[in-house]
Amino acid sequence: MTVYMKQPDILCIGSVLWDIIGRSSSSMRAGSDVPGRITRIPGGVAMNIAMTLVNFGLTPAVLSAVGRDPEGDELVGEAARLGILTDHLYRSEDLPTDSYMAIEGANGLIAAIADAHSLEQAGTKILRPMENGTLGSDTAPWSGLVALDGNLTRDLLADIAQSPLFAASDLRVAPASPGKAERLLALVGHPSATLYVNLEEAGLLCQTTFQTAQDGAKVLTGRGVHRALVTDGGNPAAECLNGDLITAQPPEVLVTRVTGAGDTFMAAHIASEIQGMPRQAALERALNAAATYVSGETPS
Numbered sequence: 001m002t003v004y005m006k007q008p009d010i011l012c013i014g015s016v017l018w019d020i021i022g023r024s025s026s027s028m029r030a031g032s033d034v035p036g037r038i039t040r041i042p043g044g045v046a047m048n049i050a051m052t053l054v055n056f057g058l059t060p061a062v063l064s065a066v067g068r069d070p071e072g073d074e075l076v077g078e079a080a081r082l083g084i085l086t087d088h089l090y091r092s093e094d095l096p097t098d099s100y101m102a103i104e105g106a107n108g109l110i111a112a113i114a115d116a117h118s119l120e121q122a123g124t125k126i127l128r129p130m131e132n133g134t135l136g137s138d139t140a141p142w143s144g145l146v147a148l149d150g151n152l153t154r155d156l157l158a159d160i161a162q163s164p165l166f167a168a169s170d171l172r173v174a175p176a177s178p179g180k181a182e183r184l185l186a187l188v189g190h191p192s193a194t195l196y197v198n199l200e201e202a203g204l205l206c207q208t209t210f211q212t213a214q215d216g217a218k219v220l221t222g223r224g225v226h227r228a229l230v231t232d233g234g235n236p237a238a239e240c241l242n243g244d245l246i247t248a249q250p251p252e253v254l255v256t257r258v259t260g261a262g263d264t265f266m267a268a269h270i271a272s273e274i275q276g277m278p279r280q281a282a283l284e285r286a287l288n289a290a291a292t293y294v295s296g297e298t299p300s
């Protein structure tokens, strides 16, 4: 009997882990000890993007490293239950499932630690399905969308930038955090990659600070990024492609959560483009989706 695996609409490559988020309605600083809520939810940039893509009706597959520990089994079960294809994950016998911990106060993100060591150690093993014929190979590479996150090591990102396995893909790239933004320098000069960054990350990539998303997007593309989308919280976001700059203003909302807003923006933008929306409409829809997300609702 032949078993047919469902073909994904898009590959989400990067971290798939557990987010442990502590939230308090008090304003916090380093050293605060306050009452609040602690939750554990699936996270990691690639997973966040995949989850939002599902809400927009797409079928993503995640390519990442997940341990064969109980945390990993639960995470894979949760991803599959949400409608994400998990068959292509690298399940490691000896590496534990990664995790991320963040503290959010009324005044925003206080601090976070990302433990993505297993993903970093797994290295190229996570790309095997793109090489062994399951999703693609050297001679017949994956020719669809790829959402790639900057949790991968800079070396692996540099390999991907040159690799024939990605030569035919529509590559969309997000940094995992400001602390890892500079890893994406490996993709500057790539002929077709689209970068999704916030204003701080845009500045880090250009070794400067930008006042507006428009400036960030313009300078990034001037430095050799094929296409740049820059967000700036509640301020206007910008997209620059071939010297053509467009901007849009996010709607005003009451912010109840901030973790994952950028990932939601990116996924909503990709989904809008798959559905054939023109540039300005796709940018506006992504901003609306991210605003809905930060206000505590689920966008679709």
Ligand SMILES: Nc1ncnc2c1ncn2[C@@H]1O[C@H](COP(=O)(O)OP(=O)(O)O)[C@@H](O)[C@H]1O
Residues within 6 Å of the ligand: 197, 198, 199, 231, 232, 233, 234, 235, 237, 250, 251, 252, 253, 255, 258, 260, 261, 262, 263, 265, 286, 287, 288, 290, 291, 294
């Ligand atoms: N205060 C806000 N009001 C409305 N939308 C917001 C707000 N903060 C974030 N967003 C939405 O989330 C997107 C990404 O937020 P941003 O803070 O720039 O990125 P990141 O979450 O990566 O730091 C924004 O472009 C916007 O659409």
Ligand SMILES: O=c1[nH]cc([C@@H]2O[C@H](COP(=O)(O)O)[C@@H](O)[C@H]2O)c(=O)[nH]1
Residues within 6 Å of the ligand: 015, 017, 018, 019, 042, 043, 044, 045, 046, 048, 100, 109, 114, 116, 151, 176, 177, 180, 258, 259, 260, 261, 262, 263
């Ligand atoms: O180095 C990393 N930081 C953060 C994330 C993920 O990004 C999200 C938070 O990012 P932000 O605060 O930019 O929305 C979380 O889901 C977290 O798991 C990650 O994968 N790697």
